[in-house]
Amino acid sequence: MSGREFFTARTVAEALAGFRPARRTPVQTVPLAAALHRVPAAEVLAPAPLPGFTRSTVDGFAVRAADTYGASEGLPSYLDLLGAVRMGSAPEVSVSPGGCVAMPTGGVLPAGADAVVMVEFTAETMPGTIEVTRPVAPGGGLVRADEDVPAGAALVPAGRPLRASDLGLLAAAGVTDVGVHARPRVVIVSTGDEVVPPDTAELVVGQVRDATASALAALVTDAGGEPRVAGIVPDDPGALETTLRAVLPTADLVVVSAGSSVGARDETAAAVAALGTVWCHGLAIKPGKPTLLADCGGVPVVGLPGNPLSALVVFRLVGVPLVWRLAGCAVPPPEPSTRAVLSRDLASAAGRLDVVQVQLREGVAEPVFGPSALLSVLTRADGYVVVPEPATGLDAGVEVEVVLYR
Template sequence: MNSLDHRAGREFFTARTVSDALAGFRPARRTAVEPVALADLLRRVPAAEVPAPGALPGFPRSTVDGYAVRSADTYGASEGLPSYLDLAGSVRMGTAPEVAVPPGGCVYIPTGAVLPAGADAVVMVEFTAQTMPGTIEVTRPVAPGAGLVRADEDVAEGAVLVPAGRPLRAPDLGLLAAAGVTEVPVHARPRVAIVSTGDEVVPPSTPALTAGQVRDATASALAGLVRDAGGEPVLAGIVPDDREALEKTLRVALADADMVVVSAGSSVGARDETAGAVAALGEIWCHGLAIKPGKPTLLADCGGVPLIGLPGNPLSALVVFRLVGAPLVWRLAGCGAPPPEPSTRARLSRDLASAAGRLDVVQVTVRDGVAEPLFGPSALLSVLTRADGFLIVPEAATGLDGGSEVTVTLYR
């Protein structure tokens, strides 16, 4: 769907809501699948469910230091009337038991050791005493299954160890290791080409600026957000405000990337050539989001490769990419839903005005449970560097009252 209408040399558009963009702009492209070793799997996205090759832990084991018993032999035991059991031996760690638990008997067992035959429970050592050699006094009864885990209690054979479509976390790696799975097919990291535009934009390495020049700060920050979202940023350089040059650069980027981000080239104005160049390469889904900051955002599908044209101001560009671009990167890597970001509840320090139908993203600091809004022009990156996180004024709201409780998404 192309919502652009070029009349009298100007570009008109109807802004889409952020929720519409997240729900409706969903290119089908996915990255290729590659095998990755266990040590490098953190935050990678499995392409398919990984089944357990066997049960875990694989044998019944004790979860406490104590005595393996037949639970029926402990029924009625108390400090005033203990049960007395014959000590039949002990179990060593890392080996199969060489002794069984006979009726009226018990076997000493450390945490993690294999449950000996005949036992159906383990009494914690704290509830026992050795009153005489070879005799154990039990002062508390145990039910079947107490103090132990079954052979398949952690994971049954054939059960799903890790699901498809969710980034792997540290505990997932531990479970894979426990099951002996040392390689998993995952989606490749999406390659995200970042194209900077503007006659005034120069590389960060420029030692001295002339009047009107600005170093390209946005591309470096975007690269960091791409990495956070599991992607591989590719800095494609700086293009002047020239439609033909931009179109040529975008063609090259689209041929080698899973996603393209155009930095500082989506503002509606006489010098903006992004929309025209993109329209020649694909279908523009929308040019304009009902968000502050970040309204002049462009979304397009170029032969299956998603393209985002970001606002020229750094703060606006980074806010939009975090909300809309990062979920797209995760989606390209086969992730059903982006992993949740850390958040906290806080009390708003002052009233916040907003316009209905527009989503407002407000940078805040959080101190002693109070969220203090930070304001400043969208050209100032320092607003973001001073913020602890951001809050959102929903599209349906006309503002938030001071003193109200809000959710703050925290920056890692």
């Protein structure tokens, strides 16, 4: 039986590097208000330079830098105040030798000036005369017309989820719509005679409510996908294959939450193999070994273990990057993490990646143990620690990286 169950086991690293479906979601145009965390299909180029004019970065006075050379508190330079620049307007005055113009932060640099001296290094000694006590170099206190972004340069790259700052830069350039990949449609199929819907009021002995589908849907949403829960399929031979045939044409990714028994896992493998190619059936990971990865007519399929903890651990490590990849993301955004000291020894087996849930207490990572059927292990954890495949464990007191749950 074990030969059937794990006939092409791979490491997690092999799965991430080797199982890379070519499928990508189509491109759609969305307004900036709907573009956060969406993945641009192509880099967006600046239609004009930014900021578009040479502007002051400080409050002060526009000057010819040469007129300030040698200025000090003991021997200041004296300049004639020729006027002032108003915000949002082109300058109506220019700077001539020996003169200066009052400048607000963000104001347009007047003709003749090549620097702005900060107001902190000036004083008005008499009406119309400005005393400068510190020299400024050409270009000081200002940004050039194309210093933020030259015309034709990339405002945002392709293949990286858009961040808040990206949307701000696009807006500054006058780009109000952007072409992004559609959100991947992820169909979640639960299986098992023992599994019943979450709204089941009374359970009979042996039944469990479907907790995994709801949690998987949340992970899909967090990764930018659109989840659709397709319901619960019994362990009857052929039922899963029939369901997969029905949902595959509507999906960019299918996730099967298998029953807990070996027979249920074999049924998943048989149904998927009848419709496509199984890339692996078994990952060298704890928890989550009975994981299946396959391609069915260009649609990737992930078969997860029946135990909720195992299913969610594996999907976070393998499924979430797959959702991002389908959405055109070249490198999935990293999860937040922190460093902490491990409170106790962790044993592991070489050649297997172990994922250990931990609680954080004042810089100390305390492992949280429990059977893989218990979701409370995850809810009590602040994050997890990975024991890599080559290691045989981690010693108490070592500093580890804790990947945080958001």
